[in-house]
Amino acid sequence: MDLLTALLGNLAQGFGVAMTPVNLGLCLVGCLLGTLVGVLPGIGPTATIAMLMPITFYLEPTGALIMLAGVFYGSQYGGSTTAILVNLPGESSSVVTCLDGHAMARQGRAGAALAIAALASLFAGTVTTLAIAIGGPAIASVALLFQSPDYVAVMVLGLVAAIVLAHGSLVKAMAMIVLGVFVGLIGTDVTTGEQRFTFGIDDLFDGVGFVPVAMGLFGLSEIMLNLEARAQNGGLARLRDRLWPSREDFRRATPATVRGTLLGIAMGILPGGGSTIPSFASYSLEKKLARDPSRFGQGAVEGVAGPEAANNAGAQAGFIPMLALGIPPNAIMALLVGALMIHGIQPGPQIIARQPELFWGLVVSMWIGNLMLVVLNLPLIGLWVRLIQMPYRYLFPAIIVFCCIGVYSLRNSMMEVVFMAMAGVAGYVLRKLGCEPAPLLLGLILGPMLEENFRRSLAVSGGDYMIFLQRPISATLLAAAVLLLVFVLLPGVRRQRELLRE
DSSP states (O other): OHHHHHHHHHHHHHHHHHTSHHHHHHHHHHHHHHHHHHHSTTOOHHHHHHHHHHHHTTSOHHHHHHHHHHHHHHHHHHHHHHHHHHSOOSSGGGHHHIIIIIHHHHTTOHHHHHHHHHHHHHHHHHHHHHHHHHHHHHHHHHHTTOOHHHHHHHHHHHHHHHHHHSSSOHHHHHHHHHHHHHHHHOEEOTTTOOEESOTTOGGGTTOOOHHHHHIIIIIIHHHHHHHHSOOOOOOOOOOOSOSSOOHHHHHHHHHHHHHHHHHHHHHHHSTTOTTHHHHHHHHHHHHHHOSOGGGTTSOOTHHHHHHHHHHHHHHHHTHHHHHHTSOOSSHHHHHHHHHHHHTTOOOSTHHHHHOHHHHHHHHHHHHHHHHHHHHHHTTTHHHHHHHHTSOHHHHHHHHHHHHHHHHHHHHTOHHHHHHHHHHHHHHHHHHHTTOOSHHHHHHHHHHHHHHHHHHHHHHHHTSOTTHHHHSHHHHHHHHHHHHHHHHHHSHHHHHHHHHHHO
16 A cells, blocks of 8 residues: 555656646657657667757756657657558568558558557557556665676676677677777776877867767768668558547457567566567567467558557666666667766666656656657648658758757867767768667767776775675676576577578
8 A cells, every 4th residue: 555655646746747838848849759750761769869969958857858758759659650551660660560550551441550559559658657657666676785796797787688689790799889888988087087099189088979979870870871772662551441440450459469568568678678679579479379370461450559569668668777777778778878967867776766856757758748649640640641751852961960060069069070970970881781889889878887886896895806796686697697698699599590680
């Protein structure tokens, strides 16, 4: 009873914060922007959040995080709209929605597919919000037991998991992590005051800025790749039927939605989980459980409801480790951690006790945002379809100009713009070489934190490395990291990864 009372009290505090006019407006802006980038293929939420970072400097931390979070989960809704209507996934997590969603649209059932996707996402968002509200404080109370060696171990586990869950070559993923940690160590050593890898360049004394690197790696490189690729059109579908699904659709979609939600929450918490893997896993699960698997790919409602619930639940569940432990499970959460740190807030177990308005305001804003998305998206489907047809030669130059202005405003320095351009070229080259930039960004964020806690641990132990094995928490986490690494190096698992890549 006390737990329920405390939960209701916390949620009431969250509603008090999230329902202020300013935060409601920022939530709406975030949701609209997220839907927009989800609808437009090529401009993903990672790039958009990176490009919006300079704007958040002028906002309160809570409002800034509410807006950026809205972009993230709004993009999951937008991605499904184009996947269903034009067979063009706006997001990687919407790829599987194309299979049955677009098939439904070609049968004249686009309205039902869109409604099922929106309602499944709303259900998943609501359940995940409750999971965060219930599980976040519990995880944070456990995390209060953590000391420096434990943080080192959990960061090592996070980096290993990011390697394991990255697409493609393991060697390339490891190289990206190492490169990110290296870039994060550039600048002045806070302990000794010595310059590291600065080559006498004054602008590097304070280190390489997180924002220019993120904007370049994800924003500019994304634009370069899209300019290079030819636009593809899978054929527009028409909304010929009624919007509301039939009773039979609901009967088939409900269990798939519940399974997709639970799968999305479980996988979204894992480092590197994100929203793409849960959506693919949910589709495979539904196909395996179906009495007639041959329906999948031909317009099966479960093939839309399950993945859509899973990708939305996975996207939101990533906030649990980010807020409770301060460990970003994917690149987007790393950007949000960066946004918090820019405002002087250190994510971690203390955030719930020290910043309850921020934590509970964000949790409640997710539910409000999900509701906004359902109400807004269905009437705006026609607008989104027209936006898809906008030539990128008009859109991309405007985005680049806004990026340059935003980065320059950070320190009123042209070097920041140069860093962003260099990161953009590096991101383009890395992607052409098949290297994911997300592990690099995680390394950049976690590298300095890992070094700080590693040094603090050795200072406490008097230089004894056994401190990492003497504490039960750190020893368990390090053992888990080793087991995870050994598991993924097994020949059978490596073959499966190769098959998935193909």
